[in-house]
Amino acid sequence: MARNLAASLAVAGIGSSAALAGPERPPVCALVEKAGADALLSVPFRVVDGRIYVDARVNGGGPYSFAVDTGASGMGRADASLVAKLKLPVTGAAETSDAVASARVDTVRLASVELGGLVRRDIEVMTRDYSSRMMPEAAFAGILGRAFFADGLLVIDYPKQRLTFTRGPGLARGAAGVLGYERAFRVPVTIGAISTEGNLDTGANVSFVLPKPLFDRVGGGTVAAAGDGKLSNTAVKTGSATLRGPFRIGSATLSDMTVRVSDKYPELLVGAHALQHFALLVDQRSSSVALCPAGAS
Incomplete structure (x- = not known):
C-alpha cells in the first residue's frame, strides 16, 4: 500500500570480512565522477x-x-x-x-x-x-x-x-553492471552458484541477513547464537555464520562474509556493512542501481 513504509533491520555488533574482486574499472563507475561534476x-x-x-x-x-x-x-x-x-x-x-x-x-x-x-x-x-x-x-x-x-x-x-x-544523465537499464528492479531495491544477487534476489538497505547495520532456507541452499554450515535482530515493530531471533560465497551483485563481489541467519526474516537483505565497500548508485527514474568497487570510481 502507498503508505506502507518498510523500516530497516537494526542489528548491532556485526563484523564482516570482505574480499573485493577484480582490478578492472567497471564502465558504470564513470557516472560517479560525472554525477559530481553535474551535482545539484x-x-x-x-x-x-x-x-x-x-x-x-x-x-x-x-x-x-x-x-x-x-x-x-x-x-x-x-x-x-x-x-x-x-x-x-x-x-x-x-x-x-x-x-x-x-x-x-x-x-x-x-x-x-x-x-x-x-x-x-x-x-x-x-x-x-x-x-x-x-x-x-x-x-x-x-x-x-x-x-x-x-x-x-x-x-x-x-x-x-x-x-x-x-538530475543529469543516469543509469541505463541493461547496461553492463547496472541492475534493474521491479520493487525497490530488490536486485539480482548470486551466492556461489545460487541465484536469488536481495534488498539493498543502507539503513541496516549488517552485512547480509539470509532466511534459513536460503542459507541451507547455499551450503549452510554452523550457525552460532547471535541474539535478537531488532526491527521497527518487533524482534526476530538470529544466528551468526560465515559464508565463503562469493556474493555477486552487479560489478561487486564479496567473499568470506559474516552473515545473520533468521527463520523469520522473509528475504535476503544486503545491509550497510556489505555496501560500505562500494559507491552505490541509485536511479529511480530508470528503476536501476549499480555498485562501483572502491578504488574504481
Whole structure:
C-alpha cells in the first residue's frame, strides 16, 4: 500500500570480512565522477556502525542530523524529539511494516526539508521515537527515505564518504553492471552458484541477513547464537555464520562474509556493512542501481 513504509533491520555488533574482486574499472563507475561534476547537491556524510548521517535543515532551522535510508519508502521520518522541538501537530496516521510485523503510527507535516541544494516542501512523514532506543552517537532527528531522491541519480560513495545527487544523465537499464528492479531495491544477487534476489538497505547495520532456507541452499554450515535482530515493530531471533560465497551483485563481489541467519526474516537483505565497500548508485527514474568497487570510481 502507498503508505506502507518498510523500516530497516537494526542489528548491532556485526563484523564482516570482505574480499573485493577484480582490478578492472567497471564502465558504470564513470557516472560517479560525472554525477559530481553535474551535482545539484554534493555533501559529506558521517558513518556510524555502517549507517549514513547527513546534516539537513527542517522548516528553515537546524541543521539536524538525518539518516539516509534506502530501506525507508516515502520522503522520510521525523523522530519524536524533532516533533517536540518544532511543536509539530499530528496530522494523520499511517501503517508501517518492517517485513515481519506492522504497526500504526502518527504522521506530521514538514514545511520544508533541505539537504544541500535539494529542497522538498510540504511533505508528510511518519513519526515515532527512534532515537531513545539508540546509542547517543547513533541518534538522529529524522530519516531521508528513497522518495526524497526519486527524480534523479543518487550516488552514495562510501569510501569517500560523500553523497551526491544530480538530475543529469543516469543509469541505463541493461547496461553492463547496472541492475534493474521491479520493487525497490530488490536486485539480482548470486551466492556461489545460487541465484536469488536481495534488498539493498543502507539503513541496516549488517552485512547480509539470509532466511534459513536460503542459507541451507547455499551450503549452510554452523550457525552460532547471535541474539535478537531488532526491527521497527518487533524482534526476530538470529544466528551468526560465515559464508565463503562469493556474493555477486552487479560489478561487486564479496567473499568470506559474516552473515545473520533468521527463520523469520522473509528475504535476503544486503545491509550497510556489505555496501560500505562500494559507491552505490541509485536511479529511480530508470528503476536501476549499480555498485562501483572502491578504488574504481
